[in-house]
Amino acid sequence: MIPFDMLKELKDFLGERVSTAPADTYVFGFDASIHHHKADAIVFPKSAKEVQKIVRLCNKYRVPITPRGSGSALAGQAVPIRGGVVMSFKRMNEIKAVRIEDLQVIVEPGVINDQLNAELNKYGFFFPPSPGSGNVATIGGMVAMNASGMRALKYGATRDYVMALEVVLPTGEIAHFGTHTIKDASSYQMAKLIAGSEGTLGIITEITLRISPLPKDTSIVLAAFEDTKMASQTISDIIAYPLIPASVEFMDRVCLQSVINARGVDFPLVDAVVMIELEGTADDIKNDLKKVEKIAGKNGAVDIRVSSDLRKKTEWLEARKAVLPSMSQYAKGKMFMVSLADDMSLPISKIPDAVYGFHKIEKKHEHVVLGVYGHAGDGNLHTIFLIDPRNPEAWKDAEKMVGEMYDLVIDLGGTVSGEHGIGITKAPFMWKEKKDSMEVMKRIKRALDPNDIMNPGKNVEWDDGILVDLRYPVNLGGDE
Numbered sequence: 146m147i148p149f150d151m152l153k154e155l156k157d158f159l160g161e162r163v164s165t166a167p168a169d170t171y172v173f174g175f176d177a178s179i180h181h182h183k184a185d186a187i188v189f190p191k192s193a194k195e196v197q198k199i200v201r202l203c204n205k206y207r208v209p210i211t212p213r214g215s216g217s218a219l220a221g222q223a224v225p226i227r228g229g230v231v232m233s234f235k236r237m238n239e240i241k242a243v244r245i246e247d248l249q250v251i252v253e254p255g256v257i258n259d260q261l262n263a264e265l266n267k268y269g270f271f272f273p274p275s276p277g278s279g280n281v282a283t284i285g286g287m288v289a290m291n292a293s294g295m296r297a298l299k300y301g302a303t304r305d306y307v308m309a310l311e312v313v314l315p316t317g318e319i320a321h322f323g324t325h326t327i328k329d330a331s332s333y334q335m336a337k338l339i340a341g342s343e344g345t346l347g348i349i350t351e352i353t354l355r356i357s358p359l360p361k362d363t364s365i366v367l368a369a370f371e372d373t374k375m376a377s378q379t380i381s382d383i384i385a386y387p388l389i390p391a392s393v394e395f396m397d398r399v400c401l402q403s404v405i406n407a408r409g410v411d412f413p414l415v416d417a418v419v420m421i422e423l424e425g426t427a428d429d430i431k432n433d434l435k436k437v438e439k440i441a442g443k444n445g446a447v448d449i450r451v452s453s454d455l456r457k458k459t460e461w462l463e464a465r466k467a468v469l470p471s472m473s474q475y476a477k478g479k480m481f482m483v484s485l486a487d488d489m490s491l492p493i494s495k496i497p498d499a500v501y502g503f504h505k506i507e508k509k510h511e512h513v514v515l516g517v518y519g520h521a522g523d524g525n526l527h528t529i530f531l532i533d534p535r536n537p538e539a540w541k542d543a544e545k546m547v548g549e550m551y552d553l554v555i556d557l558g559g560t561v562s563g564e565h566g567i568g569i570t571k572a573p574f575m576w577k578e579k580k581d582s583m584e585v586m587k588r589i590k591r592a593l594d595p596n597d598i599m600n601p602g603k604n605v606e607w608d609d610g611i612l613v614d615l616r617y618p619v620n621l622g623g624d625e
């Protein structure tokens with residue numbers, strides 16, 4: 146509950162831009178994860194000064210505050226797990242400056258990724274991290290999550306593009322981290338620390354991003370396999386050749402079936418497809434294409450399709466981006482996609498072992514169907530669980546599988562999250578992976594947020610299980 150006096154003070158300077166309407170406090174309690182917790186109030190600031198005032202009030206009354214972009218986080222990062230204030234950036238969505246000659250753009254946190262790229266494309270530039278959620282993800286959310294996507298193999302993740310940040314610290318001061326220069330060796334790289342901190346170390350109110358020129362030309366290759374291991378071997382072989390395409394994506398049969406059902410796309414329905422995006426001059430692409438065809442052929446590809454046609458390339462890329470939201474179409478109306486162990490990252494050479502191992506684990510658990518896809522070229526796999534979320538047995542199976550899968554990932558030298566972050570759902574496994582660095586991270590959190598108000602109870606602070614505050618009507622017979 147928010148104290149009456151605090152609510153009054155908020156209303157005094159925000160007016161209609163603070164809401165305690167039951168519909169709002171309920172809806173803003175969701176993100177794209179399995180969790181839900183009602184907020185107590187939603188605020189819509191318009192400036193860093195207003196953000197500062199709100200944070201100071203939260204400190205004074207010791208009320209939790211959860212920053213929120215579009216709520217597309219998959220592990221509970223935007224769920225106000227301890228209630229309190231949710232801060233939305235819908236009213237801070239201006240592209241403030243496009244400085245092509247300095248290779249940078251300055252934006253407010255509520256700008257949407259695809260809107261930013263539509264603007265930059267007019268100048269022949271783009272902001273490369275390309276999440277599947279690019280049509281909704283805000284730049285503030287992407288920085289806070291260190292989001293990335295298909296092009297990370299060649300271009301890196303959001304953190305690599307963060308030059309400077311304006312941040313309202315949990316104690317209420319406004320700090321400017323980073324620089325507007327391409328090079329920066331001036332002490333601690335605080336902007337890089339805030340990037341990926343999931344709204345637990347401060348609120349980002351302005352972002353300066355580096356930008357890149359658009360590639361000259363692209364072609365896409367679809368290589369189809371009836372053997373998942375050989376498909377994933379093809380990925381390792383392409384990288385080792387050496388060849389670094391713009392993206393190398395993997396989709397297994399469950400994912401292909403789902404996206405074919407949902408969108409009617411002309412993907413081959415086989416055990417696995419590897420989708421390779423080549424870019425450069427026409428000659429570069431021609432040479433790289435020969436290499437890819439040779440490697441895929443050697444590994445037993447049963448079908449190889451190539452397209453440089455814009456309409457077809459867009460259709461394939463959009464279909465690949467739509468895999469996650471299409472998953473519930475796999476077993477129409479019987480099983481639904483839930484986000485659990487969805488985002489592990491591995492050394493690239495371990496991808497074949499991981500894909501094989503995940504399917505082996507799946508076979509032991511009768512209530513779960515597993516879809517495996519992802520940016521396998523950079524070692525990042527997505528595994529999607531399809532279950533009947535009303536069935537407690539399905540949750541028990543899923544929970545066991547998550548543990549077994551992360552044990553495998555950690556044994557193979559991987560990490561629990563490549564891009565979707567920790568939040569609540571992955572926190573217990575991060576403890577397993579990062580035993581000796583957790584205490585240092587907790588000290589940083591305590592130093593910056595002594596009153597523990599900034600998106601509390603997540604990430605380094607989460608010490609409970611994963612099946613908590615579930616959004617589904619299911620009785621698990623214990624903590625729910």
Ligand SMILES: Cc1cc2nc3c(=O)[nH]c(=O)nc-3n(C[C@H](O)[C@H](O)[C@H](O)COP(=O)(O)OP(=O)(O)OC[C@H]3O[C@@H](n4cnc5c(N)ncnc54)[C@H](O)[C@@H]3O)c2cc1C
Pocket residue numbers: 176177211212213214215216217218219222223234254275276277278281282283284285286287288289290291292293294295343344345347348349350469470564565600
């Ligand atoms: C269908 C689908 C596909 C996806 N594909 C990808 C993908 O390919 N790659 C990928 O990386 N992710 C992906 N995601 C996850 C998610 O979309 C990204 O993490 C995205 O960056 C979140 O942006 P958002 O605006 O929705 O942030 P939210 O979900 O609202 O918030 C995410 C986190 O950022 C914090 N935050 C938000 N704004 C601020 C701010 N101004 N200051 C401080 N903290 C803030 C929040 O507190 C929260 O911890 C996908 C999600 C879905 C549903």
